[in-house]
Amino acid sequence: MSKRVSLTQYLVEQQRVDGHIPSQLRLLLEVVARACKSIALAVNKGDLGGVLGTASSENVQGEVQKKLDIIANEVLIEANEWGGHLAAMASEEMEGIYLVPNRYPQGEYLLLFDPLDGSSNIDVNVSIGTIFSVLKKPDNAPGVTEQDFMQAGAKQVAAGYCVFGPQSTLVLTVGDGVAMFTLDREKGSFVLTREHVEIPPDTKEFAINMSNMRHWDEPVKRYVNECLEGKEGPRGKDFNMRWVASMVADVHRILTRGGIFMYPWDKRDPDKPGKLRLMYEANPMGWLIEQAGGMATDGRQRILDIQPTKLHQRVSVVLGSKNEVERVTQYHLEADKPAPSA
Incomplete structure (x- = not known):
């Protein structure tokens, strides 16, 4: 690509030009991307940041948590709870849903995430990542309950992951194909590096x-x-x-x-x-x-x-x-x- 397109520009075009997403969803995805940048920084510091090893705790699945599991979970919650785009969140690391506190405005979306997938690879410097999914809160539903999250995957309005490897790459769909964005550390932003991703039907x-x-x-x-x-x-x-x-x-x-x-x-x-x-x-x-x-x-x-x-x-x-x-x-x-x- 001769001219680099930022994630923000890509999302604005998805909203304004193509009409694929509303403005509130665009803003939510930008916040998720910023959280992924923070997690990438923590992952890259490794031992220098004192984030490797276990945390002497278990998650709701009965799995031993890594320090980075907890850090990534907290980063995603703190980044997303105050923006006014969300009504609630759910995480693989938490037993129940997390309601956006009353002191913040309530949005119309539900965010689900695995804050750090591949935890067994954290300490050996192998690629890990964050996975996320966005649902629309059911219309006219008073408050938020766990039942509001019980929607088939076909009802997702956005989904993606960020893989933390030799490059930090954000992969995203809003229902109009798949695009990949690479974190430019010098500029501090994700830039579009692949779009219209296609998987070959056959493989070896x-x-x-x-x-x-x-x-x-x-x-x-x-x-x-x-x-x-x-x-x-x-x-x-x-x-x-x-x-x-x-x-x-x-x-x-x-x-x-x-x-x-x-x-x-x-x-x-x-x-x-x-x-x-x-x-x-x-x-x-x-x-x-x-x-x-x-x-x-x-x-x-x-x-x-x-x-x-x-x-x-x-x-x-x-x-x-x-x-x-x-x-x-x-x-x-x-x-x-x-x-x-x-």
Whole structure:
């Protein structure tokens, strides 16, 4: 791009020129972006800022929190609570919703976020990130309750993530494709570096935690085994496996060059439909993937059609290049069919 376009200019054009977003949503997204810059600074300081290591506490999921988990959560709340754009927030790190304090004006949007995805990678200097999703508060609803957040992913009005790696990159959709913005540290602003992102429908890369293979359901084993058989197998091509253990990093790779990411249900905890959270991870990532021409399912149905019933609901996730996700989904549906009677 000969002329660099800032995030602010991009959002103004989405609002004023293309009519995709109202002004309040534009302002909200700018605040989220500023919070991501603050988190990026804390991440980059690492040991110099005393932010590495655990915090001797657990989140609502029973997971040990890292210091940066807590810092990122606080940064997002403090940045967003006073602007007048939000009615409430929900975070993977908090048990219930966070109501905007009465001393601040109340807005019409609901913000959900995973403040720092990929926490296991914090101390080893591997890419991590922040994921966010924006919903519209139901019209005429008095106050805000947890039920107001129970909206299918298809009702999102904005979603994105910021990956903190060699570059800090903000990836965003407002329902008009996917755009990527790189943080220019000299100017202190995000600038547009890619737009109209498209995921190729076919791929030779898959991402999954292979150490769990013995626990997978048969459709997942079938798909991965076919990939491992390479050119001599039914797929007729060699596959590479990639696994960063950070959803942000794995999805960013897929948006950049294609691939398939899978975090399926497994037999270790059969009562849980999956590991990842529907509201904080699967919905925003699923919408980004779809907006880039890919596909996202839970192995059987479109993720964005799932009706949430709990704030911290978990789900199985298969997303990425369309033809590969369709194949995995087909294998699940075939396995669900009753065996023919004798």
